[in-house]
Amino acid sequence: MTAEPPVPATSSTADEPAQRRRRDAAETRQLLLDAARQRFARDGYAATTVRDIADDAGVNVALISRYFTSKEGLFEACLRAAGDELRRTTGQTPADRVPEAIARHIADLGATGLSSQLALLLRSSGDAGADEIRRGVLVRSSEQLAAARGWRPGEPGSEQILLRAQLALAAGIGVAVLRSSIRLEPLSSATEQDLVGPLRDLVDALLPPR
Amino acid sequence: MTAEPPVPATSSTADEPAQRRRRDAAETRQLLLDAARQRFARDGYAATTVRDIADDAGVNVALISRYFTSKEGLFEACLRAAGDELRRTTGQTPADRVPEAIARHIADLGATGLSSQLALLLRSSGDAGADEIRRGVLVRSSEQLAAARGWRPGEPGSEQILLRAQLALAAGIGVAVLRSSIRLEPLSSATEQDLVGPLRDLVDALLPPR
């Protein structure tokens, strides 16, 4: 379903064969990571079994322990990946247009899209380490969003902007989950075109352009 | 930790003794329901064990099967209770002020408050029956919200109002979860006073008063 292209190179030393290797630790790792992100995002941590993930990835269960130490470790890796992707998405956008960019990306419903990453960020494993990572991602994201609308760390009176940015982030996550996990209609089958307008209204209301 | 007050009467037929009975099926049922709602809302379905719930309620595990058939049945009962509470909360408000009422209630963080009910509504058990109940509650809630702002079933062109109502509901759920489960700061410790303004902005932007 994911239609992974036969990624060639894995190790860092350049001169790899373009052919796909039959045994490739880096690719196997990535397959597991992708499968896990989808499962965790859609079904949650506890409802996902390591055997599910391994089957989705077409890989033996024991390799999860080998490459990620534990299910918990795999989950943390997923959170880190989601954080990276979130930062990459918002990072390549001019600061003052981040809200609109987010609004547009939330509409996307692909399995690896931003929606899926947002849904993942609200899943909890009960583990303290994972909670810390997630909180870090969320805090950084909301600060980035707030900074685009005038928030400066420590500056009195601008704390409210950070709060409003977190509300906007929370709203985005809620929309992502109701669309991709709960599948509430007509929200779930609304197109990007249907959603961009209302979402921009939402973000602009919380974080008025200055 | 829960410090349950010794609720006296339970069944409906009036002439109960004010004293708490030592064996009282209705009260035991309610204790289980309350404990389950908290656990399910905070930790999710799969991460909650029936033994956890029974311990919280101070009751034997086997009684879950007796009163609710199964863990699944208990979860469905929780969803129904959340739906009732949601309807009760929004039902006693003049139609055109429902958004503001919701905004105000989301701020509340009590274990049995609206926030907790909203968080429960995005927990999934994987069971089809529970999914149906949850979807029903969400659809009814969003329709009620949309109707207060001019949506009429089937009326062409007003479908967009329903979509916007669902976005507002999704936002509310997202805020509830980030506040009560994830505990993101400063969102989590913001007071009702801090939140009502931004939340009203949010709802009004999505569903402009007519």
Added chain:
DNA sequence: ACTAGATGTAAACGTTTGCTGACTTAGTCA
């Protein structure tokens, strides 16, 4: 060609899970 280490596999371990059936205790009424 040969070997050493990396990669993948299969089976099983010990625990925890939801649930059940036989049992005991408390309340009710003749």
Added chain:
DNA sequence: TGACTAAGTCAGCAAACGTTTACATCTAGT
């Protein structure tokens, strides 16, 4: 009081879980 039923207890089942172990196979370097 003594039977009868509702309410609660207890021990344990079978299945599913995350993880580990021992083994097989591939790849790279010589």
